[in-house]
Amino acid sequence: xxxxxxxxxxxxxxFGPNQILKGINFKAYxxxxxxxxxxxxxxxxxxLRCMNLLEIPTSGEIYFEGVNILDRSVDPMRLTTKMGMVFxxxxxxxxxxxxxxxxxxxxxVLKRPRNEARxxxxxxxxxxxxxxxxxxxxxxxxxxxxxxxxxxxxxxxxPDTLLFDEPTSALDPEMVGEVLxxxxxxxxxxxxxxxxxxxxxxAREVASRVVFMDGxxxxxxxxxxxxxxxxxxxRTRAFLxxxxxxx
Amino acid sequence: MGYFIVNKYPEFLRGAxxxxxxxxxxxxxGFLIGLLIGVVRTIPMRxxxxxxxxxxxxxVKFILQAYIEIFRGTPMMVQAMVIYYGIASLFHVSMNQLFxxxxxxxxxxxxxxxxxxxxxxxxxxRGQFEAAHTMGIRHGQTMRHIILPQAIRNILPAIGNEFVxxxxxxxxxxxxxxxxxxxxxxxxxxxYMAYFQTMIITCAVYFVLTFTVTRILRMVExxxxxxxxxxxxNDSAISENAMEEGGV
Numbered sequence: 001x002x003x004x005x006x007x008x009x010x011x012x013x014x015f016g017p018n019q020i021l022k023g024i025n026f027k028a029y030x031x032x033x034x035x036x037x038x039x040x041x042x043x044x045x046x047x048l049r050c051m052n053l054l055e056i057p058t059s060g061e062i063y064f065e066g067v068n069i070l071d072r073s074v075d076p077m078r079l080t081t082k083m084g085m086v087f088x089x090x091x092x093x094x095x096x097x098x099x100x101x102x103x104x105x106x107x108x109v110l111k112r113p114r115n116e117a118r119x120x121x122x123x124x125x126x127x128x129x130x131x132x133x134x135x136x137x138x139x140x141x142x143x144x145x146x147x148x149x150x151x152x153x154x155x156x157x158x159p160d161t162l163l164f165d166e167p168t169s170a171l172d173p174e175m176v177g178e179v180l181x182x183x184x185x186x187x188x189x190x191x192x193x194x195x196x197x198x199x200x201x202x203a204r205e206v207a208s209r210v211v212f213m214d215g216x217x218x219x220x221x222x223x224x225x226x227x228x229x230x231x232x233x234x235r236t237r238a239f240l241x242x243x244x245x246x247x
Numbered sequence: 248m249g250y251f252i253v254n255k256y257p258e259f260l261r262g263a264x265x266x267x268x269x270x271x272x273x274x275x276x277g278f279l280i281g282l283l284i285g286v287v288r289t290i291p292m293r294x295x296x297x298x299x300x301x302x303x304x305x306x307v308k309f310i311l312q313a314y315i316e317i318f319r320g321t322p323m324m325v326q327a328m329v330i331y332y333g334i335a336s337l338f339h340v341s342m343n344q345l346f347x348x349x350x351x352x353x354x355x356x357x358x359x360x361x362x363x364x365x366x367x368x369x370x371x372x373r374g375q376f377e378a379a380h381t382m383g384i385r386h387g388q389t390m391r392h393i394i395l396p397q398a399i400r401n402i403l404p405a406i407g408n409e410f411v412x413x414x415x416x417x418x419x420x421x422x423x424x425x426x427x428x429x430x431x432x433x434x435x436x437x438x439y440m441a442y443f444q445t446m447i448i449t450c451a452v453y454f455v456l457t458f459t460v461t462r463i464l465r466m467v468e469x470x471x472x473x474x475x476x477x478x479x480x481n482d483s484a485i486s487e488n489a490m491e492e493g494g495v
Contacts, residue, residue, distance in 0.1 A: 054377055054380060054381070056293060078383065080380060080381055080383050081383030083381065084381065084382075085377075085378070085381035087374060087377070089374050091375055091378035092378070093375055093378070093393045094371075094375065095396040096393070104384070104392055105379075105383070108384055108388050109383040109384055131480070133477070133479065135477045136477040137473070137477070140477060153382075154381075154382075157382055163381075
């Protein structure tokens with residue numbers, strides 16, 4: 001576990017007068033599944049979005065595979081290719097079919113030949129159980145199906161790391177399961193995954209480490225066993241009592 | 248009125264032809280101008296970009312903004328006069344009237360189209376830009392493959408509007424003696440002192456032109472919407488599909 005893939009140092013992010021991230025220090029190791037939990041507004045999503053430069057941090061450093069991605073001489077687009085992302089709102093390309101969604105990035109960015117791109121796309125679409133629907137367009141699919149396509153699209157780029165920003169929060173309850181099942185199966189393949197989630201059972205089951213964020217800082221991080229059964233921090237305990245009572 | 252239709256139809260038709268030619272060219276070229284400007288104006292400016300790039304983008308965006316404001320903010324008739332007579336007196340060359348017509352309508356439409364295209368681009372939800380960004384797809388490619396196809400579909404009704412307006416507004420080019428429909432009918436009306444009859448015919452011709460154009464655009468819209476159904480593939484079709492080339 002010595003291979004650090006993501007190293008965030010003293011990361012701060014302000015939106016106007018509001019400081020959302022107040023100095024985050026965070027490391028992720030290759031092959032880890034890190035679940036980031038915390039209340040809404042605690043900065044979980046912002047942290048994830050900073051990692052692939054959807055937000056430009058106000059200060060701090062982010063090393064991805066040893067390279068500071070905030071360095072001006074680094075081409076950010078080349079780096080974000082190695083980091084896939086799955087969004088809460090799926091964000092599929094609405095003008096393209098399911099298959100085209102998974103092929104486009106491969107041909108345009110990775111310059112793969114069309115045939116190879118199709119094969120790769122089909123492979124991952126089968127993995128998420130969406131191979132039957134390759135000719136459908138996003139608006140013809142259910143939320144769970146869209147999210148599975150979005151996961152296949154991200155996987156088709158064969159990234160080193162996959163970021164999930166609340167992948168099940170926009171889904172109907174009966175569709176959460178199908179998406180989580182896919183993510184659980186990915187966790188077993190050794191892909192590095194950072195998952196912002198409100199699904200505590202999921203975090204408990206698949207995470208190798210759980211990070212609890214509160215008010216723009218990492219309040220506690222530990223194995224799921226410690227976080228869920230024996231949290232050291234009062235705020236973690238209060239948060240978990242709140243969310244677990246709901247379920 | 249029958250007399251004018253029977254005897255003067257070549258003039259009307261030629262005028263209608265010129266009108267159609269100028270408005271089609273103007274709309275198409277204007278649309279291309281608008282597309283280019285729309286794409287440039289939506290290039291994101293990031294704080295991580297180099298200073299030179301940021302400064303260059305600022306200047307370009309300012310110039311484009313000025314172009315849009317000036318050409319939207321002044322009447323096309325006056326622009327026609329300024330450009331046509333301005334060039335004539337400054338350089339002592341007289342422009343071909345038809346060419347001047349193409350130029351003025353294109354540049355004027357371009358200013359409107361730029362705003363229409365920008366609206367279209369902004370109507371596509373930000374999430375798709377973000378998804379493309381996380382896959383490493385660059386701004387230009389994102390535009391070409393993902394955003395513009397959706398944006399253009401969304402703005403087709405507005406483009407149709409521009410086209411119809413252009414068909415009618417080419418009539419102002421009569422001030423620089425472009426022999427479009429209104430210029431042609433005006434000459435006939437003047438010669439025979441029969442304004443009512445000729446102008447009724449002119450109205451009819453304009454209406455036929457605009458009505459046809461709007462029908463055609465509606466058809467294009469439906470075509471772009473694509474099929475409303477899709478086929479679910481069975482296992483053998485899936486493996487075939489994985490092998491076969493093309494189609495994507």
